[in-house]
Amino acid sequence: MTEQFPLGQLAQAAPAQLVQWMAEVQPLVGLGHLPQYVPELAQVNPETLALAVQPAQAKLIGLGDVSCRFSLMSLMKPFLLLFVLEEQGADIVFDRVGMLPSDQSFHSLKQLAADRGHPRNPMLNSGALSLVELLPGRNGTERCRVFCQWLQQKSGIALTVDQTMLASVRELPNDTNRALAQMLKNAGSISSMAKALDTYNQICCLAVTVSALAQLGLLLAVRQDCIQRRSQRIVNALMLTSGVYEVSGEWALRMGLPIKSGVSGGILAIVPGEGTIALYSPAIDDAGNSVAGACLLEKIIQNFDLSLF
Numbered sequence: 001m002t003e004q005f006p007l008g009q010l011a012q013a014a015p016a017q018l019v020q021w022m023a024e025v026q027p028l029v030g031l032g033h034l035p036q037y038v039p040e041l042a043q044v045n046p047e048t049l050a051l052a053v054q055p056a057q058a059k060l061i062g063l064g065d066v067s068c069r070f071s072l073m074s075l076m077k078p079f080l081l082l083f084v085l086e087e088q089g090a091d092i093v094f095d096r097v098g099m100l101p102s103d104q105s106f107h108s109l110k111q112l113a114a115d116r117g118h119p120r121n122p123m124l125n126s127g128a129l130s131l132v133e134l135l136p137g138r139n140g141t142e143r144c145r146v147f148c149q150w151l152q153q154k155s156g157i158a159l160t161v162d163q164t165m166l167a168s169v170r171e172l173p174n175d176t177n178r179a180l181a182q183m184l185k186n187a188g189s190i191s192s193m194a195k196a197l198d199t200y201n202q203i204c205c206l207a208v209t210v211s212a213l214a215q216l217g218l219l220l221a222v223r224q225d226c227i228q229r230r231s232q233r234i235v236n237a238l239m240l241t242s243g244v245y246e247v248s249g250e251w252a253l254r255m256g257l258p259i260k261s262g263v264s265g266g267i268l269a270i271v272p273g274e275g276t277i278a279l280y281s282p283a284i285d286d287a288g289n290s291v292a293g294a295c296l297l298e299k300i301i302q303n304f305d306l307s308l309f
């Protein structure tokens with residue numbers, strides 16, 4: 001007899017329940033703001049909501065605006081961390097970045113200054129800017145290609161850079177990320193600012209749908225022959241403690257799952273041993289997390305008792 005997991009039960013109960021919860025959060029869709037520092041992100045339709053539930057043992061369920069493509073932005077960070085843990089090992093990774101939560105925003109200069117140029121954790125922009133230097137390749141394009149090939153080999157999901165988004169990111173240089181890179185360079189944490197920023201930007205602009213994101217998340221959610229258990233544990237722990245920045249502690253209580261968000265409005269929740277939930281709704285709150293996405297995720301977690309604690 002196959003074991004019945006809660007997320008599998010959810011799959012059976014869907015779509016009726018999920019449709020109902022999506023309708024309940026509809027008044028929140030569009031509440032919040034669109035990031036203005038990337039012109040292309042400022043122009044998306046805020047009135048969208050998409051959900052994908054990927055149980056490990058059953059078919060993916062997609063609801064809402066599932067064909068919407070969005071950039072990973074910070075959702076790339078858990079996968080970047082997984083790559084470098086697998087390819088370089090934890091000692092090298094934690095030589096470059098810390099593992100402590102931060103009560104500051106994802107691009108806080110104050111935090112990096114307080115930490116003397118040693119990023120507090122890999123879920124912050126500073127942490128990712130430091131870790132991209134561990135990707136092999138002579139430039140951002142090569143490093144991004146290596147990263148995509150690795151992800152495809154491990155997950156079967158092929159990602160490509162959204163060139164329009166990348167052009168938009170480059171069009172309006174991000175002074176905060178530049179200042180973070182400068183601080184990292186001054187501290188000897190990175191060797192090339194330009195290469196680190198370019199790699200970071202390209203990987204942030206990898207495009208997904210909620211379904212692709214949910215499928216990618218399985219790399220972290222269930223045992224994989226091709227990925228070490230220890231690497232999965234480290235990434236999940238850091239998502240739980242730091243995945244949604246300064247509100248990670250609050251979300252750990254509310255949601256009780258490893259979760260990562262991105263300023264594009266995507267959210268990925270890992271239900272360890274069972275599967276993943278991915279959401280997309282582009283309007284975000286002050287911490288950079290999708291407003292409607294968070295509310296829908298909380299309803300699903302509570303109603304299906306998916307919290308780990």
Ligand SMILES: NC(=O)CC[C@H](N)C(=O)O
Pocket residue numbers: 072073074075106107125174177204261262263264288
């Ligand atoms: N929180 C995020 O998604 C941040 C990623 C975004 N590319 C930035 O650098 O600001």
